[in-house]
Amino acid sequence: MIDFSKIKVPTLLLNETIARSNLRKMAAKAAKQSIRFRPHFKTHQSAAIADWFRGFGVEAITVSSVRMAQYFARNGWKDILIAFPVNLRELADIDNLAGDIRLGLLVESVESAKHLEKFLNHQVDVWIKIDTGLHRAGIWHEDTHLIFELASYIHIANHLNFKGLLTHAGQTYDAKSPEEIVQLYKQSNIDMNQLRTKLTTFGIDKILISVGDTPGCWLSDDLGQVDEIRPGNLLFFDAMMLELGVCQPGEIAVAVACPVVAKHPREKEVIIYGGAVHLSKERIAGGQGPIFGYVAFQRKNGWRFSSKNNYVRSLSQEHGVVRLTKKDFSAAEPGDLIMVLPVHSCLAVNTLGEYLTLDGKWIETFRTHEPINR
């Protein structure tokens, strides 16, 4: 049982029951539709939490860096996709890793594929990164000629196993409603399938499709004609997902417990120990300015979301300024804890580096002990 009186500094709380329930729902939906669930582990970054996934039949995972892949490989994972454009400065590490496990990589240019082929001694799985509307990374899905050229090269290369087409339809994060999210997810899948059909007519066969965003995968009853989904955030959700209408308050599995250090009656604001170095500066656009987290209050064994009228209005390096309703302001006192539902749970995990569960157990991540860089 957690002992809240022992919390001295901003601490990442984890409600394991909620997280496991979220995980169960997603895994069940994928299984029912015979789609591989290759969850993104950048959300939790923890070998201990990774073990929960095995119970749901998960054997293949997604990570966002070579170092994270090394960490999970050391912890027994044998099929890891690094969902990040291949970094030519890490080819030696990539090659070593590919000698130990089944390693998947993303490419989006023939040049990068040629570098891989030239440098690697081990086989790697290769996906072509496709942009279906996020405009962050990948080849635009209508650039069929370039995609065909790249797929053809991968096919003839000795060290590259062509897997298929991969996208992250993160444009769902800009949607105005849950309905629009479902529509964007569906459209992205249509675009991916049209591309697959075209490439097939050009003679490329056995093309898998991998897609990945939590909003689309969580809200869509029909996951579509895809072979693999890679959502990660659904494990914990966060204030961003609440704002988008993807999750309910009771589905958010993490909160940052922050000590109240001062009260300002004039503004109905309290100052918390909990700043950018704990919550990250990820924000939601609010009506009266940015929002850096929503407020929940301590309950016997956890927290309870209060209302969107209670929110973090600004963050400095270590301070947060929390605006509260009159009633909630009256009840808050220095020394209390305020539970902040972070805007982006993955980033809060990354900055805080470890969890305290509601059972009172500490759970480590790959950032808890190791040097941060190198």
Next chain:
Amino acid sequence: MIDFSKIKVPTLLLNETIARSNLRKMAAKAAKQSIRFRPHFKTHQSAAIADWFRGFGVEAITVSSVRMAQYFARNGWKDILIAFPVNLRELADIDNLAGDIRLGLLVESVESAKHLEKFLNHQVDVWIKIDTGLHRAGIWHEDTHLIFELASYIHIANHLNFKGLLTHAGQTYDAKSPEEIVQLYKQSNIDMNQLRTKLTTFGIDKILISVGDTPGCWLSDDLGQVDEIRPGNLLFFDAMMLELGVCQPGEIAVAVACPVVAKHPREKEVIIYGGAVHLSKERIAGGQGPIFGYVAFQRKNGWRFSSKNNYVRSLSQEHGVVRLTKKDFSAAEPGDLIMVLPVHSCLAVNTLGEYLTLDGKWIETFRTHEPINR
């Protein structure tokens, strides 16, 4: 000598010559005006860098957390101010620390001061936190009655040594010009001195004034009628300070070396390995959307600022999207390094956790090896 070819992942580069030059200028200005320079060490967070300050006569420092105070105390610093409203959940750690060193604390309510007095076994220095316009923390400078009540209580308390009035005039970060920064700094000091005069007439004597923001302290030739300044950021500066007109590009002492991983000709954008977990999501409001860093290019032994037309337009967890001019886009290739001048150097130091100097030395911070929390 730094070997850029060995940089594989986002790496915080430090130009020690620039940093020492910035430090020298600030220390000299304070010394000339007989004002104590109590630098804020939350910027560099490093015992090795802290040693540079001793050469400029610095003996008293500022930090932003109890844990940071413990770290610098272990590294030989004997006079440390924790410039953060006192956290009642850390009183045992505070008391232990106060047994070892001269420890300064901030209070902004009689209740917190009473908690300190009741709990502590050791003496602490106490400053009253005053708000002169930032509206983050502190008592509004015109609330003379409350400030007097608090000062009077501190005076009679056995474990609290009343030091004076402290402010952080961070409203300078919202200024529209360097002239306005100087004006805001001056006005804050006028307000602080008026408050001191009033309290003196009420019978409170020996009131020191401590002020702290880098923009005001750096740009003002006359530091004003203050006893102590606490700027920290000037050691490194950053894109925010460049944007405010506080520093010149050649005065920025840190840059994050980020590998280029992809090119997108249509948008004249490159994708870098360098995201929110490296640079933080601190932003500057740009004309065409937020800016998450300015771009510098690699030079023989360091970097050179390019132009404000080259900037980071978005950051995901590990990716950055960099918009470049046509000419600079043509020259950039996957495998190259792009040097990002971070928006807020203190946060980039915190996320990256260690420095690589242009001499090729690694410098650690208090986050390099220790568990992140607890």
